[in-house]
Amino acid sequence: MIRILLCLFFLSFRLVSSSQVSVGSISHSLKKTAKNIQGSFSVVNTKNNDIATFISDRKYIYGYLTDASFKVEDTLLLKKNRRYRGIVGTMFSSKNTYTFIVANPNVTNFASIIFDFKKDTTFISKEIFNTKGLTLLQSISKPDKVHLLFLKQNTSDLVVKTYNENGNTTSKVFRLKNEKLLINKTKETTIAKLLFNVLYNDYTITKIENSKDNHVSSPPLETAAEFSKLYAGENDIRIVFDKNKFYTQILTLNLNDGTYAFKKIKKPLFTISGKNKTSNSFLYDNLLFTTASSKNKLVIQVHYLKTNELLKEFIINSGKHIPFKNHSLVIQGKKYKTKKNSTLSKSFVRKMYYGDIGISVEKQPQGYVISIGGKKPATLNNPMMSFKISENTFQAINNYRGFIDPHSQKLQSIRNKKPTYLKTTIDNDFTPSNGKFEDDVYTKINNYIEKKNPRSTSHIFQLNDTMIFSFYDKKTNTYQFVAF
Numbered sequence: 001m002i003r004i005l006l007c008l009f010f011l012s013f014r015l016v017s018s019s020q021v022s023v024g025s026i027s028h029s030l031k032k033t034a035k036n037i038q039g040s041f042s043v044v045n046t047k048n049n050d051i052a053t054f055i056s057d058r059k060y061i062y063g064y065l066t067d068a069s070f071k072v073e074d075t076l077l078l079k080k081n082r083r084y085r086g087i088v089g090t091m092f093s094s095k096n097t098y099t100f101i102v103a104n105p106n107v108t109n110f111a112s113i114i115f116d117f118k119k120d121t122t123f124i125s126k127e128i129f130n131t132k133g134l135t136l137l138q139s140i141s142k143p144d145k146v147h148l149l150f151l152k153q154n155t156s157d158l159v160v161k162t163y164n165e166n167g168n169t170t171s172k173v174f175r176l177k178n179e180k181l182l183i184n185k186t187k188e189t190t191i192a193k194l195l196f197n198v199l200y201n202d203y204t205i206t207k208i209e210n211s212k213d214n215h216v217s218s219p220p221l222e223t224a225a226e227f228s229k230l231y232a233g234e235n236d237i238r239i240v241f242d243k244n245k246f247y248t249q250i251l252t253l254n255l256n257d258g259t260y261a262f263k264k265i266k267k268p269l270f271t272i273s274g275k276n277k278t279s280n281s282f283l284y285d286n287l288l289f290t291t292a293s294s295k296n297k298l299v300i301q302v303h304y305l306k307t308n309e310l311l312k313e314f315i316i317n318s319g320k321h322i323p324f325k326n327h328s329l330v331i332q333g334k335k336y337k338t339k340k341n342s343t344l345s346k347s348f349v350r351k352m353y354y355g356d357i358g359i360s361v362e363k364q365p366q367g368y369v370i371s372i373g374g375k376k377p378a379t380l381n382n383p384m385m386s387f388k389i390s391e392n393t394f395q396a397i398n399n400y401r402g403f404i405d406p407h408s409q410k411l412q413s414i415r416n417k418k419p420t421y422l423k424t425t426i427d428n429d430f431t432p433s434n435g436k437f438e439d440d441v442y443t444k445i446n447n448y449i450e451k452k453n454p455r456s457t458s459h460i461f462q463l464n465d466t467m468i469f470s471f472y473d474k475k476t477n478t479y480q481f482v483a484f
Helices: 002-018 191-195 342-354 406-415 441-452
Strands: 021-027 039-044 051-056 060-066 072-079 086-092 097-103 110-116 121-127 134-142 145-152 157-164 169-174 206-208 228-232 236-241 247-254 260-266 278-284 287-293 297-304 309-317 327-331 334-336 357-364 367-374 420-427 458-463 466-473 478-483
Touching: 021 060, 039 458, 039 466, 072 110, 072 121, 086 134, 086 145, 097 145, 134 206, 134 228, 145 191, 236 278, 247 287, 278 357, 287 342, 287 357, 297 342, 297 367, 309 342, 327 342, 342 367, 342 420, 406 441, 406 458, 441 466
Parallel strands: 206 228
Antiparallel strands: 021 478, 039 051, 051 060, 060 072, 086 097, 097 110, 110 121, 134 145, 145 157, 157 169, 228 236, 236 247, 247 260, 278 287, 287 297, 297 309, 327 334, 327 420, 357 367, 367 420, 458 466, 466 478
16 A cells, blocks of 8 residues: 555656646737737846747737746837838847847848837837848847848958947958868868858858857757858857868957957868768867768767867768767667667768768767757748738748747757757767766657647747746637746
8 A cells, every 4th residue: 555655656746747837927918819929939138037028910019028937017019110020139238128130021121129118118220231232141149239240242251230239330341352261172262152052042151059058958950960150159250161071161250359260170081072971060169070971981070179189089980880888879760779780870871971961069067969960951930030020921031041049949950850860978088978868858848839739829938047938828818938
């Protein structure tokens, strides 16, 4: 009897501990019905720990200011402007002023939409900025500023336009025409050609979020497999070019003084011709993880960027044992746990060679988790872009430009299963380890979505050390917040 009671106790404890907790809700004041909702998202004000949640229908944007317990403190209403149809940057102040940099469908005209909860005002300020000959590549949002990175096509110069919290704007031009970038071993090229994506017939660059301090761990392999990636620091921007199969090229833009630095690192399998291999890289702080695959082997290298020193190299030979103590291998959606089956390495290497390889790295206390896999394009639900500023319903700004919330991007990658990938652990000395793969909060949220099936608009964001999944509950006509 005692054994039965103990079993029931632990079972009930497990059910309670694994269940998700509703931490708050907002009674939404829609003019009509929930069918009109077009988008929603929340901004956590790290300066005062308040939260601003915005819900959009066809005509209005509703702003709700809450404390960290989701108690509503103030509300604002803004009628949409047909000229601007997507958000490309956000910033906020300690006085609960929230500013959104918005753009027209062609991403050539910009404005600031300001929600000032202290003054109970909202307004739109048009930005006079000549964008002729410029292509917006990417945006970087900080608490007190927003950086917009542009490419000047005819000169390959890069322009950084900065919006500051005080309303001022500044511009810095990085003149790179004479910089010797390479497209292969020896042939020189321009930044414009390295950034041009034939798939989209446009210039693209993908932003990587891999902060140590939040739940945005390693980005999905669909993102890591891109050839042009941007890593934003506190006062600099690092752009990594991987279209060249022989070198990883790194351009660092100093946002304080307008100077730049450039370096290139040899990739693995350097002596093999470009048509007989595929390659990519991933940057984590001052560590550069590179990978390259031929038909016969896949190589992973770790370089220390400050000295260009090669710290470690791992080799997976086709048909041989995979040289890692702990790894998870998935081939075409089927997971393999065996570590001794040499035929699996042959299949894995072959698929990496014939696909667009990507490598992604996540830092954990005991070391690093490395993921390598083939690219599988995913349709991403971007809350910032679906949050339309105009009453027009079509998508205005292309998702491939990368203005994507990293949490939503990670969650969507879980929902779109990758066909083939290898995940393994190494310790802080870059030695294969038996480290555990920590539970992924995005998988838990995905399981919750599949079980609850919230059909309306939703958003995921981080509040301190907790992930919050928010969605509109049509049954109760409330906007719900669930903690994970």
